[in-house]
Amino acid sequence: MLFHRYGKFTGGIDLPEEKQATIDEPISAGPLPDELHVPLNYSDQMPPASPAVSPGQAISRGELLARATQGGLDIFAPANGVVRDISTRDITLTKLRGQSELLAREPVRDWEKLSAEQLRELIREGQLPTFRRPGEAIIDWLEEARRHRSGQLVINAMEDQPFVTADHRLLVEHGPEVIAGASILARAGRIGQVTLAADQQKTENYQHLTAPAQAHGLERVALPRRYPIGADNILLSVLTGREVPCGGKAADIALAIIDAASCFAIYRWVACGDRLAGRVVTLSGPGVKRPGNLFVLFGTNCHELAAPAEGPLVIGGPMIGSVASARSVVGPGCDAVLALEPTSPGVATQCVRCGWCRDHCPTRLNVAVLNDLYELGHVQPANLLGVLSCLGCGVCSYVCPAVLPLTERMRQLKKSLHALPGRDRTAEEKFARHMRRRGTRRRWLARRKKQKQRTTNEH
Ligand code: SF4
Ligand code: SF4
Known part of the structure; x- marks a missing residue:
């Protein structure tokens, strides 16, 4: 069997797929825009970097544009061009030259000969963010996984939202590089087990991954699509039976999870020396004239990219995405730009206590009661729920x-809740500690069971 099969989760919904327009579209070069507005940070949670260039300066792809400030990341030029303007939020590059494509590159480093320390040093030098949570640097994510002695790294390639096919195309066309990127991370973080989780309806397209997966000792898992199985916490609980503590992270239960695009970026940097310049974006939706999967440079304006699209533009999928403003640009977290049909959301009325929200909530929250607390302005009790x-x-x-x-x-x-000044975190921390201990005990029990089996077989 190519892919192992695992269980389900409670709640969730079955959504229409809507992927047919782009699922077989190979990744192509996005349009080279007139200007790039390169943000000084990869997300609002990250402090803006300090510009290291001046207006009028010619710049090459991969050159430093802005130097990281405390807790942030360096920003590099996605293309050759000239600095036109520097503002408090971005650097505008104009007179762009070259191509906005995923350049085919030969590996320049034999990363398999590098030690874990050398790999971590290289990853630190790469200054890459995690693509699903662009506020976090990959090196910080890795160090956290190492500190918590994470034993399993999960590559989340579920892509459970309608329309979005960027990660699927990445696996079809660059799957071996994604697997190599995951192996680099596992080796650098000393993580023993690597698992690739993919949608079971797409696994027939991933047969070419058998040899690289075996070569790198990677396990592959096919899961049924039911939204939101692609949410990190849900995927981890389906795969391992372990629950991420309330408000916690995967590292709290000795696991690590990352997306396919981040693994690909790591491979491109560590093996090929290619600085992060853009990402694969699904351009789709009823209002898009030419749907497809494009390699788009960071800083490309979303409206320019989708032109001439009709209807409101949504960045990042119809379920968790946000409506694009006139200044929205493509960044690491932007896996899709969708032109959807304008719909009238209807008028909100009183809660009718039907309980559907609770039945479908994948984390089994009592959403109706939480909604009451919101309406009453009672924040603290929401923490207990x-x-x-x-x-x-x-x-x-x-x-x-x-x-x-x-x-x-x-x-x-x-x-x-996060903004409450004297928030008591003791209960949450106690719970996180309890979950960590439970994970350690579970692994110890599994090891003991294996040892017993081995002893029985020997006798
Ligand atoms: S808030 Fe929940 S219980 Fe109330 S109407 Fe909506 S789905 Fe039903
Ligand atoms: S309460 Fe949160 S987790 Fe539950 S269904 Fe709503 S958005 Fe999803």
Whole structure:
């Protein structure tokens, strides 16, 4: 069997696939825009870098544009060009030259001969963000996994949202590089087991991954598609049976999870010496004239990319994405730009206590009660009801017959909780510690069981 099969999770919804327009479209070069507006940080959670160039300066692809400030990452030029303008949020490059494509490159380093320390040093030098959470540097994510002695690295290639096919095409066309990138991370973080989790309906397209997976000792898992199985916490619980603690991270239960695009970027940097310049973006939706999967340079304006599209543009998928503003640009977290049909959301009414939000919530939150707390302005009790484990998946808003903006309200509750001045974290930390210990005990029991079996077989 090529892929092992695993279980399901409670809740969630079956969404229409809507991927047929782009699923077989090979990755092609995105248009080279007139200007790139390269942000000084990869996300709002990251402090902006300090510009290291001046207006009028000619710049080459991969050259330093801005130097990281405390807790941030360096920003590099995605293309050859000239600096036109520097603002507090971005650097504008003009007179762009070259191609906005994923350049085919031969490996320049034999990374398999490098030690874990040397690999970590290289990854630190690469200054890459994780693509799914662009506020986090890959090296910080890796160090955290190492500190918590994570024993398993999961490559999340589930891509469970309608329309989005960027990671699928990356696996079809560059799967061996993605697997090599995952192996680099596993070796650098001293993580013993690597698992690639993919949609079971697409696995027939990944048969070419058998040899590289075997060569790198990578396990492959096929899972049924049910939204939001691609959410990191849900995927980990389906695969391992372990729950990420409320408001915690995968490292808290000795696991590590990352997306396919980040693995690919790591491979390109470590093996080929190619600085991060762009990413594969799915351009789709009923309003798009030429749907496809494009390699798009960071800093490309989303409206320019989708032109001449009709309807509102959504960045990052219809369930968890956000509506693009006139200044929105492509960054590491932007896996899709969709032109969707304008819909009227309807008028929100009173909660009718149908319970659908709770039934479908993948983390089993009592969303109706949390919504009451939001309406009453009671933030603290929401903590006890576990609002911090909300994934922001959008399922509750999708099913609510009263058209309440529940996901947004959960987000607001989380934000208010984080902002509380004297927030008591003791209970959360105790719970995280308990889960870590439970994980350690589970692994110890599994090891003991194996040893017993081995002894029985020998006798
Ligand atoms: S957005 Fe949060 S509360 Fe709503 S269904 Fe998803 S996890 Fe549950
Ligand atoms: S789905 Fe909407 S109407 Fe039904 S219980 Fe939840 S909040 Fe209330």
